[in-house]
Amino acid sequence: QEITLKVHHFWPPAAMPPTKILGPWCDKIAAESNNRMKCQVFPAMQLGGTPAQLIDQVKDGVVDIAFTLPGYTAGRFPVMEVFELPFISSSASAGSKAAWDFYGKYGQKEFAGIKPLMFATHDDGYVHTREKQVKTMADLKGLKMRAPTRMTNKLLASLGATPVAMPLPAVPEAVSKGVIDGFLLPWEVIPSVKLHEMVKYHSETDPTRPALYTALFILAMNPAKYDSLPADLKAIIDRNSGAGLSAMAGKIWDESQAAGRKPATDRGNTFYTIPGAELDNWVKASAPVYDEWVANQDKAGNNGKQMLQDARDLLAKNRQ
Amino acid sequence: MSTVRLGRVLRPLRTLAHAFALLGGLAAFLVAMLTVASIAGRVLAGTPISGDVELTQFGVALAISLCLPWAQLHGANIIVDFFTQKLRAPARRRLDAVGALLMAVFCGLLAWRTAAGAFSVAAAGETTMILGAPMWISYAVLAPGLALIALIALVQAIGLWQGTLEQPAHAAEVGMQVAK
Amino acid sequence: MTPSTLGLLMFGAMLLLMALRVPIAAAMFIPGAVGYWAMTNDMALLNTLKGSAVARLSVYDLSVIPLFLLMGQFATQGGLSKALFKAAAAFVGHVRGGLGMAAVLAAAAFGAVCGSSVATSATIAQVAYPEMKAHGYHGRLSTAVLATGGTLGILIPPSVPLVVYAILTEQNIAKLFAAALIPGLLAMAGYIAVIAIVCRFNPELATPAEPLPWNERWRALFGVWPIATIFVLVFGGIYGGFFTPTEGAAVGALGTFVAGIAQRELGLEGIKRSFLGAAETSAMVFMIFLGADMMNAALALTQMPAQLAQWVGALHVAPLVIVAAVLLFYVVLGCVMDELSMLLLTIPVLFRAIMGLDLWGLSAEHKAIWFGILVLMTVGIGLVAPPVGLNVYVVNSIAREVPMSETYKGVLPFLVSDVLRVTVLLFVPGLSLGLVWLLFR
Numbered sequence: 001q002e003i004t005l006k007v008h009h010f011w012p013p014a015a016m017p018p019t020k021i022l023g024p025w026c027d028k029i030a031a032e033s034n035n036r037m038k039c040q041v042f043p044a045m046q047l048g049g050t051p052a053q054l055i056d057q058v059k060d061g062v063v064d065i066a067f068t069l070p071g072y073t074a075g076r077f078p079v080m081e082v083f084e085l086p087f088i089s090s091s092a093s094a095g096s097k098a099a100w101d102f103y104g105k106y107g108q109k110e111f112a113g114i115k116p117l118m119f120a121t122h123d124d125g126y127v128h129t130r131e132k133q134v135k136t137m138a139d140l141k142g143l144k145m146r147a148p149t150r151m152t153n154k155l156l157a158s159l160g161a162t163p164v165a166m167p168l169p170a171v172p173e174a175v176s177k178g179v180i181d182g183f184l185l186p187w188e189v190i191p192s193v194k195l196h197e198m199v200k201y202h203s204e205t206d207p208t209r210p211a212l213y214t215a216l217f218i219l220a221m222n223p224a225k226y227d228s229l230p231a232d233l234k235a236i237i238d239r240n241s242g243a244g245l246s247a248m249a250g251k252i253w254d255e256s257q258a259a260g261r262k263p264a265t266d267r268g269n270t271f272y273t274i275p276g277a278e279l280d281n282w283v284k285a286s287a288p289v290y291d292e293w294v295a296n297q298d299k300a301g302n303n304g305k306q307m308l309q310d311a312r313d314l315l316a317k318n319r320q
Numbered sequence: 321m322s323t324v325r326l327g328r329v330l331r332p333l334r335t336l337a338h339a340f341a342l343l344g345g346l347a348a349f350l351v352a353m354l355t356v357a358s359i360a361g362r363v364l365a366g367t368p369i370s371g372d373v374e375l376t377q378f379g380v381a382l383a384i385s386l387c388l389p390w391a392q393l394h395g396a397n398i399i400v401d402f403f404t405q406k407l408r409a410p411a412r413r414r415l416d417a418v419g420a421l422l423m424a425v426f427c428g429l430l431a432w433r434t435a436a437g438a439f440s441v442a443a444a445g446e447t448t449m450i451l452g453a454p455m456w457i458s459y460a461v462l463a464p465g466l467a468l469i470a471l472i473a474l475v476q477a478i479g480l481w482q483g484t485l486e487q488p489a490h491a492a493e494v495g496m497q498v499a500k
Numbered sequence: 501m502t503p504s505t506l507g508l509l510m511f512g513a514m515l516l517l518m519a520l521r522v523p524i525a526a527a528m529f530i531p532g533a534v535g536y537w538a539m540t541n542d543m544a545l546l547n548t549l550k551g552s553a554v555a556r557l558s559v560y561d562l563s564v565i566p567l568f569l570l571m572g573q574f575a576t577q578g579g580l581s582k583a584l585f586k587a588a589a590a591f592v593g594h595v596r597g598g599l600g601m602a603a604v605l606a607a608a609a610f611g612a613v614c615g616s617s618v619a620t621s622a623t624i625a626q627v628a629y630p631e632m633k634a635h636g637y638h639g640r641l642s643t644a645v646l647a648t649g650g651t652l653g654i655l656i657p658p659s660v661p662l663v664v665y666a667i668l669t670e671q672n673i674a675k676l677f678a679a680a681l682i683p684g685l686l687a688m689a690g691y692i693a694v695i696a697i698v699c700r701f702n703p704e705l706a707t708p709a710e711p712l713p714w715n716e717r718w719r720a721l722f723g724v725w726p727i728a729t730i731f732v733l734v735f736g737g738i739y740g741g742f743f744t745p746t747e748g749a750a751v752g753a754l755g756t757f758v759a760g761i762a763q764r765e766l767g768l769e770g771i772k773r774s775f776l777g778a779a780e781t782s783a784m785v786f787m788i789f790l791g792a793d794m795m796n797a798a799l800a801l802t803q804m805p806a807q808l809a810q811w812v813g814a815l816h817v818a819p820l821v822i823v824a825a826v827l828l829f830y831v832v833l834g835c836v837m838d839e840l841s842m843l844l845l846t847i848p849v850l851f852r853a854i855m856g857l858d859l860w861g862l863s864a865e866h867k868a869i870w871f872g873i874l875v876l877m878t879v880g881i882g883l884v885a886p887p888v889g890l891n892v893y894v895v896n897s898i899a900r901e902v903p904m905s906e907t908y909k910g911v912l913p914f915l916v917s918d919v920l921r922v923t924v925l926l927f928v929p930g931l932s933l934g935l936v937w938l939l940f941r
């Protein structure tokens with residue numbers, strides 16, 4: 001019989017992740033199964049709920065597959081949040097591969113009831129500001145910055161900025177009204193919400209150094225749905241998920257960086273690359289964020305320090 | 321159920337709905353004050369109130385849920401009466417009973433499921449991003465308003481079917497309330 | 501059963517329930533839930549409902565709705581609408597039909613701080629109807645003026661349906677508000693012109709009031725300074741780049757509150773009434789949202805919206821004809837449906853199709869804004885068009901001695917001006933987009 005997989009996500013249909021990652025994946029499983037297994041994709045939260053609720057929708061079987069960010073549900077996936085720590089991941093490729101391996105080692109407990117098909121981090125996140133150029137940590141002092149994740153919220157606070165949380169669609173309005181002075185985002189997202197038109201300054205970080213921040217994505221499947229598949233279809237899912245899919249997604253995210261950056265250069269915005277020597281200060285200042293993560297893992301009965309080291313090692317291994 | 325007893329059931333519900341609606345209005349007003357304070361903090365001191373967006377979302381959701389029962393009591397939920405104007409009053413009342421029953425099912429389902437959602441989110445340990453407040457609270461506070469509107473609609477459905485209650489004037493009532 | 505058949509059944513059941521007096525919110529929810537359940541299973545339905553209420557009620561952008569409603573309530577209870585009508589009547593009351601024109605002017609000014617047409621009709625009718633009656637205005641004219649004038653509550657920003665459109669289409673609320681201003685003023689001018697023309701041909705409909713001496717006119721005008729200040733504060737703040745629409749609404753709510761207290765018009769009783777009034781309208785709006793959410797999720801499952809968008813995209817018809825057909829469809833739908841459920845059910849389906857068309861070579865954003873204004877104007881027609889004109893109900897509940905059929909008769913010439921205006925806006929996008937270009941360069 002024919003299997004239809006209901007796939008739900010929050011992006012508009014033409015955004016990068018659904019067209020470049022999800023779409024080809026769906027085409028591939030359809031082709032390999034001779035169209036016996038197909039996706040039915042529902043973009044833009046068409047089936048209802050909030051992006052934060054996607055993870056429960058896939059867990060509860062409301063949908064079969066969800067493409068979302070574990071970080072939207074703060075506090076729920078603290079182990080995998082290690083990849084959202086500041087200055088840890090250095091490219092989407094390395095981050096994505098490392099995240100998948102780390103999940104195999106430490107993450108399965110917190111994803112009980114969910115079958116991850118892919119983990120991926122996005123391209124390096126940078127600082128974008130409206131009126132004040134950020135060259136040093138001192139420049140961040142007192143700036144109201146939109147934080148995209150719980151970790152960046154903590155990072156900004158420890159760097160001396162005032163973190164503000166708001167949904168992404170609200171950012172253009174907020175930055176144009178001065179409700180916020182800037183935001184942290186990777187290049188891929190910026191043109192899709194025309195944010196390059198709202199700011200003048202972009203502060204990137206030394207490319208040899210780890211990224212200021214990245215966020216973690218997940219393609220998650222309902223385990224009961226997976227179990228209900230006949231063996232050959234299960235094999236198709238297995239073949240097309242896990243380390244391979246994660247690596248491919250990371251590569252696509254890295255490749256999307258240039259296209260996302262171009263509109264800002266075309267517009268003549270001002271760019272600055274924060275040098276490694278200055279970044280050392282930032283890393284030092286963000287130490288409490290690490291300590292907190294380690295302490296929380298220790299409290300949960302894990303060896304936080306060891307886990308952090310493993311995450312670093314995996315990232316280093318995958319960097320080559 | 322006799323007329324008297326039904327009236328007796330509805331009276332405390334009305335008092336409760338009235339209190340809920342006033343609280344709901346107050347919650348919305350407090351959100352307005354918080355927002356203005358946050359703007360003032362931003363303009364004068366360069367620091368907005370931390371988590372103001374989260375608090376606004378929470379306060380407004382709470383406010384709306386508390387307002388639902390009052391709207392149902394007053395027949396403020398819009399109905400189309402064009403096609404049934406020629407019907408005799410008892411027939412119309414029966415239709416209104418069915419309408420109230422469907423409202424009760426609708427809101428009862430949402431009340432029950434929202435409470436269940438509170439338990440799921442609590443079990444998962446989800447928090448808000450800036451304030452780190454437990455997420456289950458945002459779910460749990462919506463349940464009382466939804467439960468009360470379901471209860472009121474159910475009592476109305478029974479009363480309308482028996483003929484012991486009259487449907488409050490609809491639609492226009494919205495305007496009257498506004499204008500009084 | 502194919503999903504499309506099920507989708508049609510759901511839609512049919514919804515219309516049937518609506519016709520049978522089931523509250524619109526439940527008429528959307530129940531068939532939606534049943535259809536969803538039929539296409540999935542009971543656990544999927546129950547689990548999706550776990551998050552529905554939170555997902556709809558805690559949307560940050562939607563918080564402008566209760567805040568703008570609260571602002572309108574404080575303005576009403578604080579006597580600001582009375583001051584507005586008095587000022588307008590002082591200047592134009594002595595013209596033939598002048599009290600009607602004053603009611604339109606007052607409705608437009610009140611609409612500038614109030615986002616709901618029902619609230620605007622009710623408020624202005626409350627102060628203007630007794631005056632018009634005392635001056636021997638024919639019930640047909642006075643109720644029609646108040647019902648159509650009330651639509652200025654949404655045609656002039658802020659506007660609840662425009663906020664809903666902005667959310668559904670992910671457009672900028674401030675830009676949509678800016679785009680609505682000139683068309684809203686055109687609507688006001690059109691209504692005043694209709695009153696003048698109607699009174700010219702039927703002078704017996706209205707008796708002019710005595711002209712007031714100039715010093716009294718100035719005094720009446722001075723009475724509107726609080727509302728004028730709040731208007732400048734709120735919209736100056738939004739367009740001057742000081743705060744977002746949500747923040748503007750909060751400032752406005754607090755501003756009208758303070759003005760009401762300072763004028764000694766708003767007491768504890770008035771505050772309570774404001775809370776209850778805002779409670780009712782907000783609850784009504786969000787109830788419809790909750791019902792429509794279920795229906796829309798179920799319709800999305802049937803894939804009907806995607807198919808319809810594809811079908812429209814493949815039509816070999818001039819794009820403007822398609823837009824005109826959509827608007828005509830809204831007029832028809834608006835006759836029996838309320839404006840919010842109409843928007844919530846159709847925009848997710850039709851918007852994508854419209855955005856795929858080449859319309860006057862507009863950019864995607866400008867196209868979305870221009871279309872939004874057209875939709876808003878058309879929805880405004882539905883508020884007074886027979887048989888289900890919400891504003892007509894509201895006005896007739898205040899002017900109880902005027903039969904509703906009389907009001908509908910009186911509304912007809914105003915509908916002519918509405919249709920003319922929509923046509924002009926269809927062919928001259930600059931009228932909607934001019935201010936957007938100017939303010940958001």
Ligand code: NA
Nearest residue numbers: 611653656658
């Ligand atoms: Na308005």
Ligand code: NA
Nearest residue numbers: 834835882888
């Ligand atoms: Na109508």
